[in-house]
Amino acid sequence: MINTMNKLNLANGCIEMVHGSGGRAMQRLIEELFLAAFDNPILRELSDQASFDLPAGRVVMATDSHVISPLFFNGGDIGSLSIHGTINDVVMSGAQPYYLSAGFILEEGFALSKLKKIVDSMAAAARDAGVPIVTGDTKVVEKGKGDGVFINTTGVGVVTSDIELSAKKIRPGCSVLLSGSIGDHGVAILSQRENLSFETTLCSDSQPLHRLVRAMIEQVPDIVAMRDPTRGGLATTLNEMAAQSGTGIIIDEKAIPIKAPVKAACEFLGLDPLYVANEGKLVAFCPPEKAERLLEVMQSQPEGKEAAIIGEVGEDRNHFVQMKTLFGGHRMVDWLTGEQLPRIC
Amino acid sequence: MKYVDEYRNGDLASQLSAKIHHLANAERSYRFMEFCGGHTHAIFRYGIPDLLPSNVRMIHGPGCPVCVLPMSRLNQAIELAQNKQVILCSYGDMMRVPGSRKMTLLKARAEGADVRMVYSCSDALQIAKDNPKKEVVFFAIGFETTTPPTALIIKQAAAQQVGNFSVFCNHLLTPSAITSILESADIRAMGALMLDGFIGPAHVSTVIGSQPYEYFAREYHRPVVIAGFEPLDLLQAIAMLIQQVNDGRAEVENEFARAVTREGNRKAKKHVADVFELRKEFEWRGLGLVPYSALRINKSYKAFDAENRFNLTTTRTTENRACECPAIIRGVKTPRDCSLFAIGCTPENPIGSCMVSSEGACAAYYSYGRHYEQNND
Numbered sequence: 001m002i003n004t005m006n007k008l009n010l011a012n013g014c015i016e017m018v019h020g021s022g023g024r025a026m027q028r029l030i031e032e033l034f035l036a037a038f039d040n041p042i043l044r045e046l047s048d049q050a051s052f053d054l055p056a057g058r059v060v061m062a063t064d065s066h067v068i069s070p071l072f073f074n075g076g077d078i079g080s081l082s083i084h085g086t087i088n089d090v091v092m093s094g095a096q097p098y099y100l101s102a103g104f105i106l107e108e109g110f111a112l113s114k115l116k117k118i119v120d121s122m123a124a125a126a127r128d129a130g131v132p133i134v135t136g137d138t139k140v141v142e143k144g145k146g147d148g149v150f151i152n153t154t155g156v157g158v159v160t161s162d163i164e165l166s167a168k169k170i171r172p173g174c175s176v177l178l179s180g181s182i183g184d185h186g187v188a189i190l191s192q193r194e195n196l197s198f199e200t201t202l203c204s205d206s207q208p209l210h211r212l213v214r215a216m217i218e219q220v221p222d223i224v225a226m227r228d229p230t231r232g233g234l235a236t237t238l239n240e241m242a243a244q245s246g247t248g249i250i251i252d253e254k255a256i257p258i259k260a261p262v263k264a265a266c267e268f269l270g271l272d273p274l275y276v277a278n279e280g281k282l283v284a285f286c287p288p289e290k291a292e293r294l295l296e297v298m299q300s301q302p303e304g305k306e307a308a309i310i311g312e313v314g315e316d317r318n319h320f321v322q323m324k325t326l327f328g329g330h331r332m333v334d335w336l337t338g339e340q341l342p343r344i345c
Numbered sequence: 346m347k348y349v350d351e352y353r354n355g356d357l358a359s360q361l362s363a364k365i366h367h368l369a370n371a372e373r374s375y376r377f378m379e380f381c382g383g384h385t386h387a388i389f390r391y392g393i394p395d396l397l398p399s400n401v402r403m404i405h406g407p408g409c410p411v412c413v414l415p416m417s418r419l420n421q422a423i424e425l426a427q428n429k430q431v432i433l434c435s436y437g438d439m440m441r442v443p444g445s446r447k448m449t450l451l452k453a454r455a456e457g458a459d460v461r462m463v464y465s466c467s468d469a470l471q472i473a474k475d476n477p478k479k480e481v482v483f484f485a486i487g488f489e490t491t492t493p494p495t496a497l498i499i500k501q502a503a504a505q506q507v508g509n510f511s512v513f514c515n516h517l518l519t520p521s522a523i524t525s526i527l528e529s530a531d532i533r534a535m536g537a538l539m540l541d542g543f544i545g546p547a548h549v550s551t552v553i554g555s556q557p558y559e560y561f562a563r564e565y566h567r568p569v570v571i572a573g574f575e576p577l578d579l580l581q582a583i584a585m586l587i588q589q590v591n592d593g594r595a596e597v598e599n600e601f602a603r604a605v606t607r608e609g610n611r612k613a614k615k616h617v618a619d620v621f622e623l624r625k626e627f628e629w630r631g632l633g634l635v636p637y638s639a640l641r642i643n644k645s646y647k648a649f650d651a652e653n654r655f656n657l658t659t660t661r662t663t664e665n666r667a668c669e670c671p672a673i674i675r676g677v678k679t680p681r682d683c684s685l686f687a688i689g690c691t692p693e694n695p696i697g698s699c700m701v702s703s704e705g706a707c708a709a710y711y712s713y714g715r716h717y718e719q720n721n722d
Binding site: 264 | 346349353355358359362389390391392393394395396576691692693711712713714715716
């Protein structure tokens, strides 16, 4: 008989097709693993939906699917990342995050011990951010049709003030601020990929930014736009902002914080750190006269202590992002073509 | 970062820039070709044109192995990848270069081919050992820099009797390509006007040494300065070239003395000589057939030659007639002179060879230098 009657074997068991069949095995997985870790009154209802009230204001919603390899990396795992990523997408609007959902696609044969580690890490990240997971879903796919685990999370938040952040509000003259060093996440992940592992003590920067954002919004409500430079890195985010606002952006290479291990790894892999992913950084645009104050506020928060003013917005009908190089010249920082591939020599 | 930041120092750069402005004779112009794609990339990445006087111009040569690989050879690599028995291992920047009908190794992979991106040819040998039931082919490209590692890995495969490993060899020789440029009809027709000197390759020269360039300096009366890939190396080399031109000298000078000797790396050259032999001619995209410009695996190691092991189809390929890459890599035209540049031909949809890799002249100009025109509007 299939393992449906026994307690979930979290130490040595693995995901079986029955865990997604809607029967007792699935119930057990939900109760003994997900509910036990995420426990909160709304989730405990175990309904098909979560029901809650929100404070008055503009509701903000964001969703993100996580398919990262490797699942565990220096500074985090797919679980904590799936919480931080979505919270950050919600808070870039200036919202306070309230609730999360979590959907799992599990591959047959995936070790329950690993899944527990991931789920516990999600629970800890959600608790730390004070944003409960209130509804969820689990599906199981046959062995070979997934990559261990895929996680989708959706977040809901509310903007209670009359603040309305938008790239469209960026004007020539605006200052560009960055909350910390770039490329940490991407390089940490690359260093642990099977086919090109190299040794580094570098950790992913995966972290929630709601505290930092709240301080920024409260102290400097004149911020016009914010975004987290995840996939495609700082360069891609700046190009999006320039295109959407119809401006040009000039950044100063000297001002952009990059950790030595990131520089070194990018150097020998032939990558440009401007295009490497981050998971706990933000870029903010504000009127120039508020830049110093905003910088001070950012640096006073743990998530922004290395914040810097990295450039300014100008007029440019081509919507180019340009960089003043350390070397004293100028160059374009273009959109990425396909994925960044290592160079031969 | 130690040993890197020293060569990217902005203060030293402005001092060297001032020196170049001082040295350059306003009465004349200077046109120098950097042969190597690594230099092209560095020139744009660090904004070096901003630091040069307007009468000192850099011409971007054909030295990007990804760019000059003819489409027919890429088609053969794709054909190998599509063979169900084969795992094809390739360097990263070859993966999205389009062959005929816009097929790429990345697309072949999406359609089910087993294509692995490797950092080093030793990874490919390991994949062969891990997959004894598969044929593992390493898609070898590059100039003299990547040739010695390929030679070594073939020797290792032979010593360890890894029977399912072979190499699809596309290794090229730098000096033959420089000769081809200097000998080409359009360059000769324009005479001394076109190129006043060469920046010699960095990594290639660590292997072959500075000696092979002495022939060009003597025969064509053009100065050659071998330079490292860092931006200060480049500025220093440009200053040295201007000085030579001003003095009427045509010598081989070595700016990259911290890594390059006159003889080069004897051990590396020996490995190459043991495993490879010259091809009578080889097609370079943009330059056409260049005599004695490439290597193939010699008889002793024939068993590891993918061209010998697989029956590869030779395809006839044609380039877009409007494409100016051949003239661009000879320094006769610039990317802006091409009617396809940035319109039909972009890094996303490259038509000509100079657009396919970030080290190609057109791609570097597109990605890093488009603002120059805007500023000059």
